[in-house]
Amino acid sequence: MQPETSNSYRRKFNLSDRLISALDAGLRTVFTPTRATRPSPSASVPQAELSVEEKQQAAALMRVNHVGEICAQALYESQALFSRSESLRKHFEQAAQEELDHLAWTADRLTELGSHTSHLAPAWWMGAFAWGSLAGLAGDKWSLGFVVETERQVEAHLASHLQRLPEADAASRAIVDQMRREEAEHADAAAAAGARPLPAPIPELMRTAAKVMTTVAHRI
């Protein structure tokens, strides 16, 4: 009886321990500046002088993308928290680390554009953490399916931003294009890991939630 008791105690302890770690990561994501581990793609392109209108237009789009990266952190952290297999947990934690560069690049670009990140960052993080927790609790293959669907939607969304960003803003465009390519890789990796395609109406619900987020974050 003794080993069983201590095992179940250890499992509980590990889950609460990881929950605290995820919440700690969330607080850092939302409230402290993130330092990128790779140079920003904007560093290698010539900086153009932008008009006030161009800066405002670019900042609104980059703020939306920064919120997307806050959500990516919350999703991967929560999915790692509830994943059944240790290897998938490591996969999600590794993905969250890679997404930190996107978070840092978009935040830094907003500063360069003289603008700010979303004032609703804590709410975006909590909402995405709830979505990711549901996906994680549904099981590993569904959780991976959720990653594939999310990353594909983000990839399409970033492609649309390449059409909408000011032509002269090569710096923002370079960041968005690099992120778009990496989100596609994240989707491919999750698909290769055994993702199960999500049934209707879940992808549509996700699109609706994303639409609410992008509309609000565009402004605040």
Ligand SMILES: [Fe+2]
């Ligand atoms: Fe990302």
Ligand SMILES: [Fe+2]
């Ligand atoms: Fe991604």
